[in-house]
Amino acid sequence: MSNDWYKKTAHEIRDAVRAKKVTALEVTESHLARIEDVDGKVKAFTDVWADAARNQAKAVDARIKNGEDVGVLAGVPIGLKDVFCTKRGTTTCCSKILKGYRSPFDGTAVERLQNAGAVFLGKLNMDEFAMGSSTENSSVQITRNPWNLDCVPGGSSGGSAAAIAADECAITLGSDTGGSIRQPAACVGCVGIKPTYGRISRYGLVAFASSLDQIGPFTKDVEDTAIALNVMCGRDPKDSTSADLAVPDFTKSLKADVSGLRIGLPKEYYTDALNAEMREKIMDAVKVLERQGAKVVEVSLPHTDYAIAVYYIICTAEASANLARFDGVRYGYRAPGVGSTQELYTRTKTDGYGPEVRRRIMLGTYVLSSGYYDAYYLKAQKVRSLIRKDFTDAFEKCDVVLTPTSPTAAFKIGEKSANPLEMYLSDIYTISVNLAGIPGLSMPCGLVASGLPAGIQIMAKPFDEETILRVAYTYEQKRGFEMGTPTAVK
Amino acid sequence: MKYEPVIGMEVHVELSTKSKVFCGCSTNFHAPANSNVCPVCLGMPGVLPVINKRAVEMSVMVGLALNCTISRWSKMDRKNYFYPDLAKNYQISQYDLPLCHDGFIDIKANGTSKRIGITRAHLEEDTARNTHTIGGGDSGVDFNRCGVTLLEIVTEPDIRGAEEAFAYLTELKQLLRYLDVSDCNMEEGSLRAEANISIRPTGTESFGTKTEVKNVASFSGIQKAIEFEIARQAKLIDEGGKVVQETRGWDADRGITFSQRAKESAHDYRYFPDPDLVPIVVDEAWEGRIRESLPELPQARRARFESGYGLSAYDAGVLTAEKEMADYYEAVVKQGCAPKQAANWLSVELQALLTEHKQELTASKVTADRLAAMLKLIEDGTISGKIAKEVLLDMFESGKEPKAIVEEKNLVQISDTSAIESAAREVIAANPGPVAEFRSGKEKTFGFLVGQLMKATKGKANPQMANEVLRKVLKETE
Ligand SMILES: [Zn+2]
Numbered sequence: 001m002s003n004d005w006y007k008k009t010a011h012e013i014r015d016a017v018r019a020k021k022v023t024a025l026e027v028t029e030s031h032l033a034r035i036e037d038v039d040g041k042v043k044a045f046t047d048v049w050a051d052a053a054r055n056q057a058k059a060v061d062a063r064i065k066n067g068e069d070v071g072v073l074a075g076v077p078i079g080l081k082d083v084f085c086t087k088r089g090t091t092t093c094c095s096k097i098l099k100g101y102r103s104p105f106d107g108t109a110v111e112r113l114q115n116a117g118a119v120f121l122g123k124l125n126m127d128e129f130a131m132g133s134s135t136e137n138s139s140v141q142i143t144r145n146p147w148n149l150d151c152v153p154g155g156s157s158g159g160s161a162a163a164i165a166a167d168e169c170a171i172t173l174g175s176d177t178g179g180s181i182r183q184p185a186a187c188v189g190c191v192g193i194k195p196t197y198g199r200i201s202r203y204g205l206v207a208f209a210s211s212l213d214q215i216g217p218f219t220k221d222v223e224d225t226a227i228a229l230n231v232m233c234g235r236d237p238k239d240s241t242s243a244d245l246a247v248p249d250f251t252k253s254l255k256a257d258v259s260g261l262r263i264g265l266p267k268e269y270y271t272d273a274l275n276a277e278m279r280e281k282i283m284d285a286v287k288v289l290e291r292q293g294a295k296v297v298e299v300s301l302p303h304t305d306y307a308i309a310v311y312y313i314i315c316t317a318e319a320s321a322n323l324a325r326f327d328g329v330r331y332g333y334r335a336p337g338v339g340s341t342q343e344l345y346t347r348t349k350t351d352g353y354g355p356e357v358r359r360r361i362m363l364g365t366y367v368l369s370s371g372y373y374d375a376y377y378l379k380a381q382k383v384r385s386l387i388r389k390d391f392t393d394a395f396e397k398c399d400v401v402l403t404p405t406s407p408t409a410a411f412k413i414g415e416k417s418a419n420p421l422e423m424y425l426s427d428i429y430t431i432s433v434n435l436a437g438i439p440g441l442s443m444p445c446g447l448v449a450s451g452l453p454a455g456i457q458i459m460a461k462p463f464d465e466e467t468i469l470r471v472a473y474t475y476e477q478k479r480g481f482e483m484g485t486p487t488a489v490k
Numbered sequence: 491m492k493y494e495p496v497i498g499m500e501v502h503v504e505l506s507t508k509s510k511v512f513c514g515c516s517t518n519f520h521a522p523a524n525s526n527v528c529p530v531c532l533g534m535p536g537v538l539p540v541i542n543k544r545a546v547e548m549s550v551m552v553g554l555a556l557n558c559t560i561s562r563w564s565k566m567d568r569k570n571y572f573y574p575d576l577a578k579n580y581q582i583s584q585y586d587l588p589l590c591h592d593g594f595i596d597i598k599a600n601g602t603s604k605r606i607g608i609t610r611a612h613l614e615e616d617t618a619r620n621t622h623t624i625g626g627g628d629s630g631v632d633f634n635r636c637g638v639t640l641l642e643i644v645t646e647p648d649i650r651g652a653e654e655a656f657a658y659l660t661e662l663k664q665l666l667r668y669l670d671v672s673d674c675n676m677e678e679g680s681l682r683a684e685a686n687i688s689i690r691p692t693g694t695e696s697f698g699t700k701t702e703v704k705n706v707a708s709f710s711g712i713q714k715a716i717e718f719e720i721a722r723q724a725k726l727i728d729e730g731g732k733v734v735q736e737t738r739g740w741d742a743d744r745g746i747t748f749s750q751r752a753k754e755s756a757h758d759y760r761y762f763p764d765p766d767l768v769p770i771v772v773d774e775a776w777e778g779r780i781r782e783s784l785p786e787l788p789q790a791r792r793a794r795f796e797s798g799y800g801l802s803a804y805d806a807g808v809l810t811a812e813k814e815m816a817d818y819y820e821a822v823v824k825q826g827c828a829p830k831q832a833a834n835w836l837s838v839e840l841q842a843l844l845t846e847h848k849q850e851l852t853a854s855k856v857t858a859d860r861l862a863a864m865l866k867l868i869e870d871g872t873i874s875g876k877i878a879k880e881v882l883l884d885m886f887e888s889g890k891e892p893k894a895i896v897e898e899k900n901l902v903q904i905s906d907t908s909a910i911e912s913a914a915r916e917v918i919a920a921n922p923g924p925v926a927e928f929r930s931g932k933e934k935t936f937g938f939l940v941g942q943l944m945k946a947t948k949g950k951a952n953p954q955m956a957n958e959v960l961r962k963v964l965k966e967t968e
Contacts, residue, residue, distance in 0.1 A: 084536075085535065085536035091535065091536070093535070098535065101535070103529075103534070103535065103536060104529055104534065105529055105536075107536055202538060203536070203537070203538050204536045205536060206535040206536045207535075207536070207766075209765075210765035210766050211765035237540065238538060238540060239538050239540075240538065240539070240540050240541065240766065240767050240768050241538075241765075241766065241767075241768060317762060318762075318765055320570075320760075321568050321570055321578075321579075321580050321760075321762070324570065324572065324578060324579035324580055325533045325535070325577065325578045325579055326535075327572065327574075327579060329574050329631070330532060330533070330577070330631075331534070341573075341574060345572055365760065368570070368760035368761075368762055369758055369760060370758045370760070373760075373762075377762060
């Protein structure tokens with residue numbers, strides 16, 4: 001039998017492993033071989049845990065042989081963005097300042113995946129400390145888009161997205177502060193969800209902006225997203241902000257039925273600024289859902305224009321404090337030959353961080369400074385609640401909001417790196433979701449003329465991931481095309 | 491010119507929660523360096539704080555005891571500054587919405603009672619401890635203390651002198667000890683006090699420039715530092731100078747304050763709400779349960795000791811100064827001992843032994859039960875007060891029961907008239923000289939003869955009976 005298990009979805013692998021049609025080890029070998037084949041081009045992985053993965057797979061196989069219930073991710077190969085704390089390997093956030101850093105613990109999401117029978121293949125590339133939209137800000141390497149190796153895979157979870165598109169993993173884990181799961185998912189043509197803030201414990205996720213960060217999976221299909229959410233969601237006593245709410249069985253939402261569902265199209269997102277080709281792809285997707293009985297309503301999110309400004313005040317303010325701990329005193333990089341404590345801090349941080357991280361720390365320090373706090377941070381918090389209210393009002397009129405995930409398809413490597421403001425605009429359609437704390441999913445809706453994927457974003461009320469999954473599943477079943485294997489890694 | 495001092499105090503108290511305020515680490519002070527640490531209090535990447543509910547409860551207890559309003563809704567903020575003793579380079583503290591605010595405490599100073607306003611009491615985490623003595627020019631950081639629960643209590647500028655400051659600290663410490671929320675050990679740093687001091691011409695209303703005196707190791711040190719600072723500022727102004735706003739340290743050996751840091755280099759702490767923690771909500775029901783759990787506080791207890799046990803204000807004050815002493819006293823009285831006698835034996839006789847041997851009351855072998863048993867032996871006439879002192883000393887050293895000591899040493903008081911009478915006859919027979927003197931009208935000699943009688947009975951004769959019987963026999967044998 002040809003070993004092409006790397007092409008399969010997580011649920012296909014899980015079912016086959018449980019039915020003993022294949023061993024977890026065979027599946028793992030298949031993925032390791034695939035990584036060997038294509039990662040030289042894609043550069044999604046920063047660290048491959050080949051031997052550890054084989055051992056983990058063997059342990060799964062042994063338990064299956066004993067008749068044990070291994071879990072809903074039995075033998076599923078998973079890759080982790082390097083922002084997740086793992087006892088195995090290093091946890092560096094792709095920053096020089098954490099080079100070689102080994103975490104003493106596994107985070108909650110990682111622990112839950114492991115308990116469900118997952119096999120970890122290694123760590124994936126990202127923008128340093130999750131700050132970026134192209135994965136070009138990694139201190140390790142630049143990840144390529146599997147559809148066109150000259151293009152970025154999006155960011156900051158670019159490694160996680162590319163690894164799914166290139167069939168290097170069945171599921172990967174990312175984090176999303178302003179679009180860092182959804183935008184790269186759109187860029188590479190896979191499914192990526194940012195659940196409601198509080199759905200998944202952040203314990204073990206190295207913080208960028210604590211009030212915005214959420215963990216989420218990248219998958220090949222919607223069913224795998226539901227399975228991954230089932231495993232990871234739910235209250236964790238180690239995270240005070242994790243929601244104390246019952247978690248539904250998300251696989252029950254996988255029904256191709258949207259009759260009577262109201263789809264909201266916010267007029268502020270469908271302006272002349274939206275690329276015509278992208279608009280066409282979204283409208284095609286809307287038509288698919290309409291044919292299944294959904295109704296389209298126009299909604300308004302009047303404070304949309306302020307979202308980017310609000311976001312870059314709040315996220316930088318929180319980041320300036322969150323990253324203060326990387327100072328060379330206790331762990332990580334320490335600048336050599338310093339003469340004073342002050343110099344230790346300055347030199348360690350100047351040498352240890354890349355330019356985008358330094359820029360955001362300075363911005364965040366500025367907006368919190370005495371005399372500026374009220375004008376920036378406090379005002380941003382007020383506008384944030386207006387943005388949240390926009391969504392509350394919109395969801396009175398509709399069940400989901402559909403928008404493009406990104407204003408354009410993936411851009412060329414180097415195209416925007418010289419202009420941070422233009423780079424920030426890549427997240428124009430995704431950051432409101434983080435500010436409002438609501439769930440949002442991106443999935444592919446075809447290819448644009450350049451042969452790159454387009455992504456559609458589905459948003460819903462807080463803790464209503466079920467409706468998102470139902471809409472996404474319906475579209476996936478009825479859209480009438482397959483994305484297929486990306487051209488550059490065929 | 492005559493000046494009036496204006497003083498506000500800031501006191502940091504380590505609350506004695508078993509675990510730290512945001513993680514599960516032990517707060518044991520005596521553990522080896524960096525043994526009570528975990529990823530959370532070390533500020534490792536990926537960790538999150540979770541607030542210790544007991545820390546909130548203890549803070550509310552203090553707030554209620556200080557007559558504060560308890561915030562129904564408060565939050566934790568990040569106070570940002572860089573220092574190696576701060577694992578995250580921000581301290582989780584409270585900025586604009588403290589847990590407790592607008593209270594007061596009544597103090598007694600210079601013979602009068604005075605009310606000191608409490609501005610706020612807020613919850614925060616303690617920092618680590620830096621040491622610069624590990625050799626090789628390196629400094630070390632011990633993170634055991636990092637994350638220990640800290641309550642900062644801030645007064646209004648109501649304090650008008652060093653005596654009042656001392657009285658405030660004494661009263662506050664007593665309150666905290668009664669609440670059993672801190673050991674208030676200044677040497678170990680579990681209570682740290684700072685004073686903000688300024689002066690103004692007597693009779694004026696506006697405030698002068700203040701200095702902040704920090705890092706003083708004792709209450710009396712603070713009193714001296716304040717006295718020094720008031721005099722220093724007055725001299726400076728009288729000589730045409732100006733007080734500079736600054737932080738000053740206290741040199742206990744030289745008895746002077748000295749400049750540590752000018753206010754110009756003060757930090758901008760860039761406070762903002764900590765997004766990792768949810769708001770602290772203390773509803774009426776919770777506050778009510780905490781209020782009900784409060785023990786009797788020192789002022790109430792003092793008043794009850796005066797009215798309930800008929801003690802003088804002085805005795806009531808001495809007995810309630812330490813909660814342990816007051817508890818001990820009540821345990822003795824509860825066994826039916828006369829309150830005044832119990833007060834005397836505890837605060838004078840036993841206290842003298844404790845002081846002499848530098849012993850804590852709670853560690854003494856003379857338990858409340860044993861002292862009560864001894865007092866009963868006095869009350870029922872088994873031993874005299876004089877013998878009781880001997881019994882107390884024995885108990886203090888051996889920890890034996892008073893009854894056993896009395897029996898073992900044959901110290902039972904002789905209250906049998908015939909036994910005393912025959913001893914009296916022997917004394918009279920053996921001392922013809924003094925007896926003759928007494929009979930010739932020298933009353934003073936009677937004391938000598940009583941002494942002889944006590945000696946003959948090895949001090950065990952009931953003293954009053956000894957007097958009466960001796961007089962009677964002297965008359966009979968005249
Ligand atoms: Zn700890």
